Amino acid sequence: MRWKVRECIWRAKLHYVDAGSGSVVVLLHGLADDVGVWGSVMPALAAKHRVIALDQVGFGRSDKPLLDYRAATFVDFLDGFLNELKIDRASLVGNSLGGWIAADFALAHPERIERLVLCNAAGYAAVAKNMNSRTFSALRLASRDDIRHLGPLTFHDKLFALLERTTAE
Incomplete structure (x- = not known):
């Protein structure tokens, strides 16, 4: 499998790895991680899907601007990132902080979610009260x-x- 290492600019330089083709799966890492955490998972997913692992703003090889790093900030960047790549709908897989971001993104943009996978999602209790059956x-x-x-x-x-x-x- 050949990975394409890319960058996009949306309010900051965002580094990501792109592999495969088909329905889009976006992998969102946790706190103190980067795209490398998904290295063993990407080949299997890329066999049937277009898989994008994103270094979220403030992490890895993405820019680290002075921002208010709240879940809403990450959701905003994820929305802009998907818009830049012209991706209307995607499956989100989030680990830890990435799970929190994926859950918040699904609440804010349910029409853009194909599937949602939360792995040890941080902040889940804070958003669980707002979730409904449509979200999942x-x-x-x-x-x-x-x-x-x-x-x-x-x-x-x-x-x-x-x-x-x-x-x-």
């Missing part, structure tokens, strides 16, 4: 096979990788 309607579209294939990529312990046990029929 895309999750109901995930099949057992979708979950089964992602499990081994997510967990080291195969016992915990049996996520189909938690998936509705």
